[in-house]
Amino acid sequence: RQLDPNIGASSTIEDLETQVFQKTFSLRAFSNISFELGPGVKFSVAVYALASEARPPAKEYVDYDTEAPVEKRQTDVLEDTKWLEEEIDNRTRAKFELKKAIKIGGECIVSEQSEIEELGRFDAKGIVLLGFRPISEVNLMNHIQPSRFIYPDESNVLGSACLYRALLERCWERKMAMICRFCSRANQKVRLVALVPHMSHKTENRTDTIRDYDFDGFHVIFLPFAEDVRDVSEKMKCPQGEWPHPSKSDVHVASAFVKKLTGSYNPSQYENPRLQSFYAMIIENVVGEQIVKPTDTLLPYHARPEWAARVKKESESLIKHFHLNELESMTTSTGRKRADDSSHNGVRSKKAKADVAEMDTHEMAKKGLLDTLTVAQLRAAIGEHLACTVKQGTKKAELVAMLKKHFKV
Structure with a gap:
């Protein structure tokens, strides 16, 4: 929701709460870039961020006595400079007087700032198509930063919407993703991305809250390079050979629990508890009493009476089937038995081990x-x-x- 221009006319706190929903953000595009399908074939797209972390307002330092804002300055001085005011003034260095050093293999490589910047410049900003790949063969879980969303930009290149829609419908029909080279801004790092198509299939039965987060278009998934992938296969192996295989009864009991606990989801159902507590504290400081009580929407199912009653039968069956209520007693009894055996047979076991x-x-x-x-x-x-x-x-x-x-x- 956008901020109401008539917010000053509010007379009650309840009316104010209905008008101020959250901090507003600019709705402009993240960047406007060209999409190159091949030599001489380009159209324009706009890059958007569909989700951006909402944070409390930035904090500033103020003077302890006067509460006047203070200005923070950063100064670069030589490493061997003593903390004396006259020496700091004489040996202070400006940004253009500095170079950057990288230590590799015990050697120090010194470069100028312009040389470091040139290393990261490969091409102009834009999207360049590398090829197509089935969506099922692209590992979308290993993304290295939040995704973006691209949409056609008719203001720069006429006909962009037609070509964009043709690509979207064809990729969606064949379940294909476009692997591309992506650079959204000048002097920014080049990324390897997968453009994944999405069609919302909106109907009249869907709520407006879901429609607010659902669009037809390509989602930009940032994929890792070969140097970014970590091999942790050794950590995933079972220390005792092979992981146990569940029986059919195990799967049946777990499936019933999961099915009963399955619910709907859209982002409007969950609010940031940190922001809720922060704004409740602000209102309490201004008004002098706690008018708005923050609600924790991230409570587990067993802390909600309606959810606990809904899954009570399946939860008890799961605990009984896997003996989850006996884990603590089994651990305690095993430790006591080992302690008794070691106390009574300590000398004999040591002698046997020596033999x-x-x-x-x-x-x-x-x-x-x-x-x-x-x-x-x-x-x-x-x-x-x-x-x-x-x-x-x-x-x-x-x-x-x-x-x-x-x-x-």
């Missing part, structure tokens, strides 16, 4: 004690006797079987 440590791997295989070794010890024994390496994720039982087969036990 096992003095045995040879061949002797342990004959006596059936290979199961007492750790996975690291089994791997070391296989590397010593079999002269081979074991792939990561091999189970302990398989390592024991390899040693038994080698020693013909």
Whole structure:
């Protein structure tokens, strides 16, 4: 909602709340750029930000006694300058007197500011088509910044809307995304993006709140370069070999819980609790009493009586099926049992471990004690006797079987 020009005529706080919805932002385009489909084939588009984080007003420093605004200045001085006023004035450097240094491999590479800027300039601003790719084969989760939205700009190039609409309908029909080189402003970094088509299919049954966030057009998804991708596959592996596979009953119970808890979503349902608390505090300081009470729209389902009652049966079934209410008692009893065993059999276990440590791997295989070794010890024994390496994720039982087969036990 836009700010009402007649806001000064408000007589009650309730009337004021209906007129001031949130801080207003400029509705102009983020940038106006050209879209190059090929040599000599260009049309104009405008880039918009459909979502921008709303923050409280910027804070300023004021004098402690007079509460007058203070001005903050930043000064660049030489590193060995002592904090004396006359030395700072003599050794202060302006921006044009500075260079930039980059330390790589222990060496310091000094460059001028203009040279650093030239390194990032590859081409003029605009969108250049690189090719098409099925949407299902583009990993849209690995975006590196919030998406943008492009829309045809008829004010710069006539016929842009016609060409834009033809591309949109064809890409939507074939479920294809356009991979492009993207630079929205001059002297800005070049990005690799995917233009993903979206058609809203609006009907008369849809509410106006949903229509406010739904448009026909291309969403600009910022994709990572090869150097930006991190390989964390080793961290995703199960430490004990393979992750357990759920049974059909497990899937059925979890599916019932998810289905019962499924609800609708649009951005107007959730408000920023920080902003709600901030503006409630401002109103309380101005009026002198708490008129507006902030509401937390991010409460979990079990903290809302209507949602908790809705999913009560499925929640109890989920807890009972997976024994979630027994996890704490199982952990406590296991720890107590281990403590009792270690206190009563401490001397005997230490003696047994000493005897096992003095045995040879061949002797342990004959006596059936290979199961007492750790996975690291089994791997070391296989590397010593079999002269081979074991792939990561091999189970302990398989390592024991390899040693038994080698020693013909």
